């Protein structure tokens with residue numbers, strides 16, 4: 141009985157059965173009585189006298205030996221199985237590694253892109269923290285009293301579409317207001333139309349003929365059109381009209397207003413837009429029928445006390461850079477209690493990671509529903525999608541591909557060795573008469589170029605983020621007035637600045653982001669005139685930037701120099717899709733190599749509430 145208790149079961153466990161069964165080594169069960177008989181027979185065959193020996197003891201010894209044998213078999217079997225599993229795991233692993241290495245060729249990049257896009261998607265909505273906290277979500281656009289003339293209202297939708305096709309305007313959104321081909325049909329006050337005519341602004345440009353009716357209707361808008369195509373008028377005029385209507389209903393007194401704000405990424409651009417607003421308001425007020433409208437320039441680097449006379453009256457329009465505007469709002473120099481118009485010029489720049497939080501803070505000062513307008517020449521798909529989520533029934537008005545170069549600019553790309561650049565620059569300046577702008581990414585280089593040109597007797601001014609506000613203003617003023625022939629500039633002057641008839645833009649050092657290039661060459665070829673842009677590249681220019689440039693030249697139907705055409709797109713070799721980067725709009729790379737993403741991450745790490753190097757604050 142004892143021995144039976146200690147003995148291990150001879151018959152294998154069901155699990156082992158199963159395994160044995162699987163590989164065909166199944167042993168049939170032998171009853172205990174039969175086994176005892178067999179054992180005794182074996183003992184007697186060995187010549188052992190069963191009566192003399194303690195049979196029970198012998199039997200136990202034999203059982204133990206058999207048990208040990210059986211255990212050894214099970215152990216070996218287990219080891220064999222484990223080894224097989226290990227081998228299998230190794231095989232799976234190496235199969236996966238092989239698949240992964242195959243993926244590099246086609247899917248890996250897309251997988252990585254999807255991951256980055258997912259991360260970008262998780263960015264918070266652009267709505268202010270206050271709106272988000274209160275859970276406020278406006279569903280309907282702002283109501284305005286403006287209506288298109290009856291004959292346009294009665295036009296068939298197909299006719300509207302025909303007009304859009306004629307002007308290469310793409311639209312997206314619900315209930316899109318009709319395009320209007322003439323200023324006179326937009327119900328703009330006659331003194332303004334008259335003033336525009338005096339400036340040879342007779343017919344609206346495509347972005348204006350669709351953008352203005354959309355904005356006049358109170359709709360949120362994303363307006364994308366190439367550099368120099370008249371976006372400023374498209375977003376200033378609706379604000380002037382809104383302010384006019386409010387003022388005429390009930391005149392503003394001290395402490396009231398503004399009705400709306402225009403946000404710009406640089407002081408110079410804000411200043412230029414402010415001057416436009418003031419000119420158009422003054423043109424309006426020339427007719428005694430219309431009241432004067434007050435505008436305030438709110439930028440870093442200037443004393444706000446100089447404008448105290450504006451603050452002592454009712455305030456209609458504020459043109460600002462984000463930092464100074466937040467400062468003024470926090471100090472309660474004015475409020476947004478009645479503000480219902482927020483426009484962002486160069487909006488992609490405003491809402492990319494650098495200014496995103498500032499924009500949110502500004503939005504949190506609004507007390508009521510607002511109309512939001514975003515305009516730019518470059519607006520990568522991801523920024524469009526992100527912005528769209530934060531707008532109310534927005535209308536997208538797109539003239540040409542977002543980020544495409546202005547076709548009125550002749551783009552010349554030249555290979556110039558680093559050490560030869562300065563000398564070649566002088567030669568290059570002979571291509572056209574002045575005025576000429578030279579762009580460099582590096583502030584020290586801007587200073588060096590100006591110094592060199594001055595030494596060579598060229599009347600040159602320089603502007604970059606480290607110059608004082610006076611120096612910057614002097615540079616812009618003297619260049620605009622024609623007193624100086626050449627302006628050497630860092631990126632600060634590249635976005636939105638509208639100089640008279642620039643003949644030639646020279647890009648001394650190619651920017652990493654192709655969007656910056658598009659803005660820089662866009663300082664020429666404005667308002668229907670043509671211009672030249674010469675860009676120096678060399679081995680310091682990254683291959684990816686060169687690829688972006690190559691595709692942009694091809695898209696614009698420009699000549700591609702041999703050293704650019706020989707650069708192959710690695711994505712093509714890997715069989716990857718050649719669609720443009722959704723983050724920066726560059727056509728020569730995917731999202732995983734986006735230079736803007738790197739920059740954005742860098743900027744996010746730096747505290748952007750400190751003085752903006754480009755002078756935004």
Ligand SMILES: Nc1ncnc2c1ncn2[C@@H]1O[C@H](COP(=O)(O)OP(=O)(O)OP(=O)(O)O)[C@@H](O)[C@H]1O
Pocket residue numbers: 340341342343344345348365366367368369370371372373516517635636637638662666667
């Ligand atoms: N309808 C028009 N007809 C002719 N010229 C116009 C018209 N509208 C604006 N302009 C002129 O075109 C020039 C460029 O306009 P604006 O500065 O608004 O361009 P933009 O689209 O904002 O360019 P950017 O993207 O570089 O900021 C200005 O000098 C402006 O006076």
